[in-house]
Amino acid sequence: MNDVYGVIGDPIAHSKSPIMHNVAFNDNQIEATYVKFHVSKEQLPQAISGLRALDIKGVNITVPHKSSVMPLLDEIDPLANAIGAVNTVVNQNGTLIGYNTDGLGFVEGLKPHIDGELETKSVLIIGAGGAAKAIYYTLASLGVKKIDLTNRTKENGVALINSCPFALESRYLHLSEAETILSDYDVIIQTTSIGMSPSVEQYPLALRQLKNGTVVSDIIYNPLQTTFLKQAKQLGARTQNGLDMFVFQGALAFEKWTGIFPNTIMMKKAVLKQLGGSHVNR
The missing domain is CATH 3.40.50.10860 (Leucine Dehydrogenase, chain A, domain 1)
Structure with a gap:
């Protein structure tokens, strides 16, 4: 059997x-x-x-x-x-x-898109829900030392940062603040449901300040290419969907x-x- x-x-x-x-x-x-x-x-x-x-x-x-x-x-x-x-x-x-295995699965999928050691990268996570927590904690547990977080609700974002048991440098940013300093980050990870089918035209924040070559990952995979990823690619980012x-x-x-x-x-x-x-x- x-x-x-x-x-x-x-x-x-x-x-x-x-x-x-x-x-x-x-x-x-x-x-x-x-x-x-x-x-x-x-x-x-x-x-x-x-x-x-x-x-x-x-x-x-x-x-x-x-x-x-x-x-x-x-x-x-x-x-x-x-x-x-x-x-x-x-x-x-x-x-x-x-x-x-959610956070570790994300990291394994991300690694081929990263040049050099992930631990040395400056990371921005968008969102503060269950997926964000799994990814945030996993990156921190693996030795990534700089992970900032932006979210619509400050309370949830600060609570996630404060609850993390692993040592790292981290701060909460308002979405509008994060938009102005996107060039500070090597990796940007979108963990919310914004842009998921059927609301495919939505995106969590503007990418005007994105630097060329930034790795932009969106854990959504319906659609495979969200508006957020399309915009990032047009600005010279290396993009990855949630598959x-x-x-x-x-x-x-x-x-x-x-x-x-x-x-x-x-x-x-x-x-x-x-x-x-x-x-x-x-």
């Missing part, structure tokens, strides 16, 4: 995770199947108990369960515990261990489950093929 893996969320019908994971299982000749589990908030405790009862080897956790799943697990990885969210669960002989983060967070989860790091190029191609190469939804 094949081992079973899956993704738990609400809603979940749109998830493309099974596409790339099943391709990876097949490519590595692993007898396993990855499926979708639609689980409401009320059903989550029973669903997690079911992982043990049914010997499901591992799952991804997506919205709205990334934080609420944590008290239901046996162990939490230190980085996931610091972030306050789990997106990957490993069933290790009945012991459920939670990890967060790399989606694929690499999945690849790191796959490695947690199997001990094998899969072929990310193949996984990415599988998702793009399924969606006609024009957009992607998780």
Whole structure:
């Protein structure tokens, strides 16, 4: 009998995770199947108990369960515990261990776009939600020393900075202030939902002061090229959409489950093929 893996969320019908994971299982000749589990908030405790009862080897956790799943697990990885969210669960002989591969997945996808060491770069993060926190904490944990943050709500931005357990230089900027000093940054990371389909004409801040060669990343992947990225490219930036983060967070989860790091190029191609190469939804 094949081992079973899956993704738990609400809603979940749109998830493309099974596409790339099943391709990876097949490519590595692993007898396993990855499926979708639609689980409401009320059903989550029973669903997690079911992982043990049914010997499901591992799952991804997506919205709205990334934080609420944590008290239901046996162990939490230190980085996931610091972030306050789990997106990957490993069933290790009945012991459920939670990890967060979102931030690390983002970093792995970003590295090919960076010249030199990421630790030496000056970074600006736009947003202060769950994705921003995972990326901010992960970059800080890896030794990036200068990370500023801009967000529409000052309270949320300052709270994120103050809660980070890792040593770094960081300040909160109003959006209007950040716009005037964009040339200070080597990497700009857009983590909000601004510009996501169907509101594709929106963008979080003006890029007039962007310096040529800055790496501009937008974690949105529907559409693959947001207005924000289009503007950045016109101004000479090196741009990256959110598909790399989606694929690499999945690849790191796959490695947690199997001990094998899969072929990310193949996984990415599988998702793009399924969606006609024009957009992607998780």
